[in-house]
Amino acid sequence: MDEKSHIIAAIVEHKPGVLYSVANMFRRRNFNIESISVGPTEKNDLARMTITVNGDEKLVEQVIKQMNKLIDVIKVSRLDPTNIVSREMALVKITTHDAKARSDIINYADIFRARVVDVSSETLMAEITGGSDKIDAFIDLMRPFGVKEVARTGITALSRGAKSVRIE
Amino acid sequence: MTKMSGAQAVVEALKRQKVEAIFGIIGGAVLPIYDVLYETPEIRHILARHEQCAAHAADGYARASGRPGVCMATSGPGATNLVTGIANAYMDSSPIIALTGQVNAFAVNSSYLIGKDAFQEADIIGITTPVTKYNYQPKKASEIPKIVKQAFYIATTGRPGPVLIDLPKNVQSETAEMKFTDNVEIRGYKPKTDPHLGQVKKAVELLFKAERPVILAGGGIIASNASPELLALAELLMSPVTTPLMGKGCFPENHPLSLGNLGMHGTRAATKLILEADVLLAVGTRFSDRTTGKLDEFCPDAKIIHIDIDTAEIGKNVDVDIPIVADAKKALKEIYKYLTKKLQKKESSQWFKRVQEVKDQLKDEVSGGEKDLKPPRLIKELRKILPNNAIVTTEVGQNQMWAALHFTAYEPRTFISSGGLGTMGFGFPASIGAKVACPDRPVVDIAGDGSFRMTEQDLACSVQEKIPVTVIVLNNSVLGMVAQWQRLFYGRRYSAVNLGSVPDFVKLAEAYGAKGTRVGSLKEFSNAVRKAIKSEVTTVIDVPISPEENVFPMIPAGAGLKGMVKSEEEL
Numbered sequence: 039m040d041e042k043s044h045i046i047a048a049i050v051e052h053k054p055g056v057l058y059s060v061a062n063m064f065r066r067r068n069f070n071i072e073s074i075s076v077g078p079t080e081k082n083d084l085a086r087m088t089i090t091v092n093g094d095e096k097l098v099e100q101v102i103k104q105m106n107k108l109i110d111v112i113k114v115s116r117l118d119p120t121n122i123v124s125r126e127m128a129l130v131k132i133t134t135h136d137a138k139a140r141s142d143i144i145n146y147a148d149i150f151r152a153r154v155v156d157v158s159s160e161t162l163m164a165e166i167t168g169g170s171d172k173i174d175a176f177i178d179l180m181r182p183f184g185v186k187e188v189a190r191t192g193i194t195a196l197s198r199g200a201k202s203v204r205i206e
Numbered sequence: 207m208t209k210m211s212g213a214q215a216v217v218e219a220l221k222r223q224k225v226e227a228i229f230g231i232i233g234g235a236v237l238p239i240y241d242v243l244y245e246t247p248e249i250r251h252i253l254a255r256h257e258q259c260a261a262h263a264a265d266g267y268a269r270a271s272g273r274p275g276v277c278m279a280t281s282g283p284g285a286t287n288l289v290t291g292i293a294n295a296y297m298d299s300s301p302i303i304a305l306t307g308q309v310n311a312f313a314v315n316s317s318y319l320i321g322k323d324a325f326q327e328a329d330i331i332g333i334t335t336p337v338t339k340y341n342y343q344p345k346k347a348s349e350i351p352k353i354v355k356q357a358f359y360i361a362t363t364g365r366p367g368p369v370l371i372d373l374p375k376n377v378q379s380e381t382a383e384m385k386f387t388d389n390v391e392i393r394g395y396k397p398k399t400d401p402h403l404g405q406v407k408k409a410v411e412l413l414f415k416a417e418r419p420v421i422l423a424g425g426g427i428i429a430s431n432a433s434p435e436l437l438a439l440a441e442l443l444m445s446p447v448t449t450p451l452m453g454k455g456c457f458p459e460n461h462p463l464s465l466g467n468l469g470m471h472g473t474r475a476a477t478k479l480i481l482e483a484d485v486l487l488a489v490g491t492r493f494s495d496r497t498t499g500k501l502d503e504f505c506p507d508a509k510i511i512h513i514d515i516d517t518a519e520i521g522k523n524v525d526v527d528i529p530i531v532a533d534a535k536k537a538l539k540e541i542y543k544y545l546t547k548k549l550q551k552k553e554s555s556q557w558f559k560r561v562q563e564v565k566d567q568l569k570d571e572v573s574g575g576e577k578d579l580k581p582p583r584l585i586k587e588l589r590k591i592l593p594n595n596a597i598v599t600t601e602v603g604q605n606q607m608w609a610a611l612h613f614t615a616y617e618p619r620t621f622i623s624s625g626g627l628g629t630m631g632f633g634f635p636a637s638i639g640a641k642v643a644c645p646d647r648p649v650v651d652i653a654g655d656g657s658f659r660m661t662e663q664d665l666a667c668s669v670q671e672k673i674p675v676t677v678i679v680l681n682n683s684v685l686g687m688v689a690q691w692q693r694l695f696y697g698r699r700y701s702a703v704n705l706g707s708v709p710d711f712v713k714l715a716e717a718y719g720a721k722g723t724r725v726g727s728l729k730e731f732s733n734a735v736r737k738a739i740k741s742e743v744t745t746v747i748d749v750p751i752s753p754e755e756n757v758f759p760m761i762p763a764g765a766g767l768k769g770m771v772k773s774e775e776e777l
């Protein structure tokens with residue numbers, strides 16, 4: 039079967055140990071996490087995990103079932119990639135050897151709607167938000183200048199419209 | 207609301223769960239609980255001689271009785287010693303509650319010890335997360351009543367399994383207002399037990415049309431006490447029933463429809479007939495690799511209905527046509543209900559005749575003279591002596607497979623074996639637990655000499671606590687099952703399997719104050735068993751057997767069901 043990326047959203051108990059038990063299950067079952075982002079939700083005792091996994095249909099089904107089986111995981115859904123807003127944020131630190139490089143980078147950043155958030159005599163830091171492809175493309179474009187450091191958040195996503203993953 | 211210490215709350219909560227016995231070993235971090243137990247005659251504490259034994263005993267207790275078993279250990283090494291027993295219970299879905307002590311979470315002088323590598327600290331929560339259904343570490347004493355209540359609920363509902371509660375010592379000592387309730391509300395845990403009607407009807411349709419149905423009945427039948435429903439359905443369908451190791455006993459093996467075990471060392475009849483099935487009804491089983499053999503040769507032509515309470519088991523190993531996520535008992539009841547509207551119970555059928563024919567053809571012949579101590583004969587002899595409701599536990603290895611093949615089990619919960627983890631040393635402490643649960647029934651551990659040595663120290667426990675069981679050591683002086691693989695697949699290069707003739711098991715038993723006896727003939731064997739099961743003290747029967755025996759039939763690792771061989775020559 040075809041392997042591709044799937045985005046899974048889970049509502050979990052917001053308490054210590056939950057991330058460990060989810061991550062541990064992935065490791066134990068030999069599922070690979072491509073990216074994971076975790077944060078509080080609209081309710082303060084719940085957290086939301088957005089996990090991307092790569093695999094075929096059968097694997098994603100197993101992932102969802104095994105997640106559901108964890109007692110601290112309250113709800114798990116697979117997000118429909120055609121009907122979501124999915125975003126990732128990255129901070130990219132680039133080496134700037136001269137004024138020309140600096141202005142080139144600022145120009146590119148503009149095109150990508152990235153913001154320059156820090157400047158030093160030898161470096162410049164850009165903040166970029168968007169789909170993962172866009173971030174990949176931006177980082178690739180920066181490589182010739184010298185990418186010193188990258189920090190990416192991993193994908194986070196919500197379904198469009200009224201459809202939602204939440205606990206009433 | 208009542209004011210009491212955390213330790214008192216633990217014991218009170220256990221009493222409310224009607225716990226009658228705890229298997230454990232004391233240590234510094236559980237002193238407060240043991241101090242409360244000192245004045246709690248309702249709960250019997252059974253002092254194991256190794257925490258692994260305590261966990262296996264709790265497991266044996268649970269499997270024999272259907273009630274959760276409880277074990278307890280101190281922090282650090284006490285807790286880590288429990289781990290094999292917990293992992294074993296997890297693999298076989300056995301409901302046990304493990305209580306462990308932990309170093310102070312908040313010490314009286316406000317020094318926080320957890321996480322500081324304090325003396326006898328082990329991260330038992332981290333260690334047991336992958337082998338427990340859930341685990342808890344209360345931070346305040348007042349959480350204890352709710353946690354214990356939830357722990358028992360989680361362990362015993364849905365797919366059963368072990369739950370661990372790690373109790374920091376200061377939480378045990380601290381006093382608080384305690385609120386005991388009977389309500390359990392866990393928003394992330396709502397086991398689904400009722401079958402989906404649409405799926406049931408599809409299954410009924412398929413079974414109604416089936417010409418050659420076979421039922422594969424696993425441990426889930428035993429866990430949900432669904433044996434009566436299974437029997438009724440099998441008879442209505444005229445469907446033969448085979449069991450993986452975990453299901454042994456859930457269907458009476460002397461019934462004309464019983465095929466015995468399926469698996470690496472299953473019966474030839476089961477292996478042959480399951481491949482002829484057009485519809486396979488698999489209930490409460492997880493299609494383990496030891497059961498199915500190579501997957502693409504497992505019933506390729508059959509439509510498969512899979513009933514399991516654990517959604518994650520559906521489609522995990524085998525793709526199925528009709529999944530039903532439900533409690534086995536409820537699902538079988540529903541299927542039966544709709545099927546009786548369409549189907550009359552028959553006296554016979556083509557398929558039934560075929561089943562009898564194959565069973566006759568492939569019956570195993572057990573022969574030999576009086577002095578031939580062949581394990582299959584010994585086990586058949588044992589069956590003749592034991593009452594139907596006697597409980598047999600096994601160790602792991604050849605002893606286990608001989609027992610599975612040749613011991614006819616009539617009732618659920620009378621055959622207790624480490625299936626998933628294959629833990630040598632399980633059978634003996636499990637027999638102690640089973641005997642505590644069922645004191646009026648004989649309990650016999652069918653052991654290998656290698657396995658028995660792993661937990662034999664609990665002879666001390668069984669003697670001192672007056673829990674008499676019988677241990678039959680099929681003593682081949684080797685790690686037999688491994689030696690068999692070396693004989694068959696590694697050119698007889700016997701690396702590290704020779705156990706020699708140490709110890710002398712008769713003397714060993716006597717050293718513990720148990721009875722020890724060695725037998726040299728079938729007659730001596732039966733006499734010894736007859737005496738042992740009536741004895742008030744544990745008996746070890748040492749049965750010297752040949753180190754060259756093989757367990758057959760066998761499906762070599764990696765082969766499919768079709769690859770079953772019945773002797774070395776066929777390999």
Ligand SMILES: Cc1ncc(C[n+]2csc(CCOP(=O)(O)OP(=O)(O)O)c2C)c(N)n1
Binds near residue numbers: 603604605655687
């Ligand atoms: C704790 C543990 N260690 C190692 C093994 C691997 N193993 C499987 S069977 C076996 C030999 C068992 O020997 P024995 O108990 O004498 O039984 P026999 O096969 O001779 O009947 C071994 C070492 C195991 N299953 N469990």
